[in-house]
Amino acid sequence: MLIDTHSHIYSEEFNDDIDEVITRAYDSDVRKIILPNIDSSSIKKMLDLADQYPQICFPLMGLHPTSVGEDYQEELELVEFWLKKRKFYGIGEIGIDLYWERTFVEQQIIAFRHQLQLAKKYQLPVVLHVRESFDEVFTVVKEENTPELTGVFHSFTGTIEQAEKIIDLGFKIGIGGIVTFKNSGLDEVVRMIEPQHLILETDAPYLTPAPFRGKRNESSYAIHIARKIAEIHKLSVNEVAKITSTNAVNLFGI
Template sequence: MIDTHAHLYDPHFQPDINQHITEIQEAGVNEVWLPNCDLASWDQLVELTTKFPHFVLPMIGLHPTYVKENYILELQGLEALLEKNKVLAIGEIGLDYYWDTTYQKEQIKAFERQCHWALDRKIWIDVHCRKAYGDLIRLLKKPEYRNLNGIIHCFSGDYREAQTLASLGFKLGVGGVITYKNTTLFEAIKDIPLTSIVLETDSPYLSPVPFRGKPNSPKFIPIIAQKLADLYQVPLSDLIEITNQNAQILKTMSGY
């Protein structure tokens, strides 16, 4: 299985990273993809990808909640790193209006600039979106982005938004939220074919039931996979095969 989105460089996983990696691999996870947040997180991310090559793969990007008054300097620094490093994707990037909209315009500018990084390098984007699906879809529908694709990480939109994003060529990332008692996530995605779904954890956040409230780990991917298989009424082996193929398509696109 592939965890397409986990922050293994988070302090929670240190200093016992070797033990965490062992537990993740023993759970049947053979790859973990690491989204970047800002310049400050890059060194820790690269340290992991150097230590565990072929198991953890890097992305680079400025997370929308890290977009502040200095965002242009952050982007310049990240772009300089991008010139020197091979990455799986540009991410995690996007829009987040959940807590604060002070830098809404700057978030949009940062998102579009990073979308062009992906287009220029013919790689995909890993998208964070909370309470901003209207603006996200409006942007992704621009003709200049017609060749963009990637993953909508931790998809939390409604049925119509799921349909639209899938039709634009994006995979929907599904994680621990699918196991929550009162979630409406499956209602939103139940008519989305499995060919548009990938698995993720967003570790150490959003642990699945029965570990909700505790730190998440990619080792819990089997719980998410089993829940999705039950909801889609398909064998677990089929669900794993299809979601792995979906992830591999993106991986191949980036030259990995």
């Protein structure tokens, strides 16, 4: 069994064939899919999909850093409203983004810190967005860190030194399609990270792994990420599946 720990298959890119996407995932042994939220505009579609496939899709609640704007306080109030209303399996996708958006960096940090505190309050793991912002995210997490704070650094593309910092925190490292890219260099970093620290993710519809790069990503393609990690660590795909899926089950409580 494979678990895709980060997939936005509730987004509009899947409006026309979501049932087929779920079927293909299941047929590729991807039996559980974690759905991180983006903002108020994505909640309904995400929850509708989770309710339609409750044994496969597991929703998270959070405010994505690129959605932090002037109304971020209202967005955060809505996050907590939903956390009180129904079961979620984590807080995410949260963090700091210095690639797409720098206008509201101060507000991003405030929103991020607030959501880390919500994670501790509700005893839920966090899914961290760290695009061009590893040092900034790590600093805030370290300041807020307590034994009950757990989570994953999503879409990891960093150095072995950064990976060791994540491991020392007790967090997991999310590996996606970039590890299959020919010149990414991520494979060499992953070679130095024990699989016990890794979880699989697609980030569908983005970051499609080889050999489908350039096409829409989907959860069934997690198998290609697993195969690449198996190749790097000279393990069988079944061994990679068992290790990473156990990590995901333990982290998200699914």
